[in-house]
Amino acid sequence: NAGVTQTPKFRVLKTGQSMTLLCAQDMNHEYMYWYRQDPGMGLRLIHYSVGEGTTAKGEVPDGYNVSRLKKQNFLLGLESAAPSQTSVYFCASRGTGEALYGYTFGSGTRLTVV
């Protein structure tokens, strides 16, 4: 049982380039989330999904798009990367029993935009 797997682990992009971060979970969780973590700040929610085929905006959605075509995968896209998007990105998932088990987080993707 791998839990939540994020790929890639590291990436350097030039300003204006695009990329997709992949999050895969094997726990049959309904809910999936993308967060970014910046120094001195708490994790901030970018987008989330409450089930296959659904997406919703979080606290800081601008400059990002997401898709949840399959229940186990949640993709985060950057269409035109900017230096302000340099961050560590975490994917998380949860089942309906969050009260007991909390969120399961991936190991993160460190993205640098130069």
Add this chain to the structure above:
Amino acid sequence: KNQVEQSPQSLIILEGKNCTLQCNYTVSPFSNLRWYKQDTGRGPVSLTIMTFSENTKSNGRYTATLDADTKQSSLHITASQLSDSASYICVVRKNNNDMRFGAGTRLTVKP
């Protein structure tokens, strides 16, 4: 201003000593509060969960307290070990998909 404030920002203690981390929040409404441990280069892992009616909860050497009236929580670590070196993050849940994260306390345990 962050709705979840943690103190101290960083802390260094000697192995075997105890320490207490603080979390003050202004998040409303309140559903529950969790403490997460985040090792370097890893995602956060849940340590404890506190609901409105709970005052204290233990998980091994970790004991969390909650005062819902003053909106304060603490995480006490007893007999610290080198493996306790990590960031500890206080997270308050508002509703189903809205959680507010503190910036964390970076704990370093030295031999």
